[in-house]
Amino acid sequence: MNLSKSPTSGKKTCKRVRTPEASSGFNARRSSQKLESSAVRTGADQEGFMDLGNKSALPKPKKRRSARQQLGMFVNFRAQILPVDCGEMRGLLIKRKLERGATRKCIRTEDGNWLTPKEFEVRGGYEKASNWKTSLTCGGKTLKRLMELGCMRSPPITREIKNKEKKSDKCKICQDGGKLFCCENCHSFFHGDCHLPPVNTKRNGWNCTFCTIENSSRSLQCYRESEVLEKQMGHEKLKCEFLLLKVYHHLESNIFPNIPHENYVTTASQYLVKLRKLDIIKKKLTKENYCKVKDFKEAMDKVFQDPRCEKLHLNQEEFMKNFRKVFTIHETN
Template identity: 55%
Template sequence: MASEGTDLSTRKSAENIALCHFKRQKVAISNIIITSFPFLELLRDYGFINNELYEKSKKSFETSGSQKEVIYHVLSEVEKTFNLSLLKALFSKDIMETYPGLKDIYKTFKKVIPNIELFLRSDGEENEEKCDIQESLEQGTVDFGNNSISGKAKKRRRTTMHTDDTVNFNAEILPVTCGKMMGMLIKRKLQRGATVKCIRTEDGNWFTPKEFEVEGGYEKSSNWKNSVCCGGRPLKWLIENEYLPQPPHDRKRKPENAEKCKICGDEGKLFKCSFCLIFFHEYCHIPPVEPERKDWICTFCTIEESSRSQQHASYSEVLARRMGPKEKLNCVFLLLKLYYHLENNIFRSIPHEHYVQKASQCLETLRTLDEIKNKLNGGCYTKVKGFVLGMNKIFQDPKHDDSVQTEKEFKKNFKQVFSIQ
């Protein structure tokens, strides 16, 4: 499909961010692994370390007085061939039950890559499928003339191969129908909740999936996932096969004058800043909102307090600064301002003519911005200059049709937040 290259790029970006964060967590992980079993056995059985390194590490762990150093050395070795399947194994149920402290480490990964569960799940399914095929080969049950194949492989083929070739299910915008209704579903909006208006019709009106279903004449339907279709497939099928995100559980729908997210302007499950009383979606805000915190303060209020003591500096001085907490806060503020600019000023004002083309370009810019956000949260930028270079790639890329407006907005806010003379 046309977007497979983009999906691969997004996955590669997540893998790079995960590696960067893994390097920073090796010491913490080494302090948690206090017994060699089943940690070393898992790494060996899954092929992350060879038998020679396993035997050597096992012996050193039992005889050495510095077990933490042994684990750190092993982690440094697996780092050389790092991929997301390592995290899939490291944060598996059996391992985290043996080493409960890894649960806190996993939470830090979820903060820098909010959708990491999706990547780990798809990676695990790929590995499982490879194991199924390998097992079938060993048992002599696979016939590439389609005469024989294992039961698991047959089942997987049924769920992944029966797709409509006329529809690119991986696209950011999907054509949807329900009875007499026709519209375009924006995946990014659906991910914020099932009560978000994520379907746009030709007349420019927006509907939630349930509202779209009712307008299409399915008032009595018990499940919008089965009624709203794309390319002949119900949305339930798309969600199960990971073409669509699984929307989070939303509270009861509010009236039309309900609160909306400051960044994207959508409704859904929102969290209120205790200082300015403005609402945000959990992952629209940077860093992600901590739902369990009662007196949560948003980045806008935090930056307002901290900027009062800001010292004036030149542009070159700011670029050369180490990415400390203050600098990171400023960069987070700049990203939030850009997200707001793109989603409220550009995306919402796209006319119906050539809507799919213009909206897709804006969504592409937002996706690239997501990658920069994940790198910033993951500590991949050591200096402010690295963050700015990442932003400049957006402005210089011709596929980002809104780059001129976006660059102008970024430079204005950059000068303000860093107090550049």
């Protein structure tokens, strides 16, 4: 609060000053409490920020949530990673994981463990998980309220399918548990939406794309790269899905779970941006928006050509090696 005398009236005037955005993560609350004063707003602005600080100069509002939840929070509700609280528990919510289902372990705690929203709620002091959408808060707002404001998507409702889904082990792509499908050939587990193409739950006996491609790629005719790029998607779609799954598997299974705690939010956010771009390619591939193989490859090239990909262990050379192998390319011109 910057106080200065008015040149005309001699009275003191109040000038609102917006403080810089504090870093997000586990230490955001501690660092923001050091600020002597800040602008006070009762809700999120157009950018999704909510600045809450010293309220001594303003009239006392009506009953609201506890000061522990409200004081000193600077949150970008549009970010891919949100700091969440439940009782004494603190964690980082990964939006992308939550959007896949409420049974996914989408919250990373301070000790590095991963929990589902209900598990986080129980750890926060709720003996019987009631409604995690209202008991988990971010910047003083419940997750239910953030979903109503459009700051995050509500997870899909999952239905129980007997004798087809497994509730043990982990998905080969995202390394998370939950309702999984088992490949009858390699006995690997997959979430229905992590796999490409999405698993057909009505099908008896199912082989994953990895096994299907490996079993069908023997003794095939060789082609030039230019010939492959001009091919209509059609039967080549499965090969493109295989290549995309390989990239997902590399990022989500090998890289993302092993990000060190130091600067976790910054590093993890960079990976999530790339995963979101892959999600767009995945959606277009599923909806058959790519007419030719070259359309898919050009989309993947744009992801790899981003200079930040080098730091994220996204290797275009490895992708092209798999590309030439799966399409049996013997010449590149």
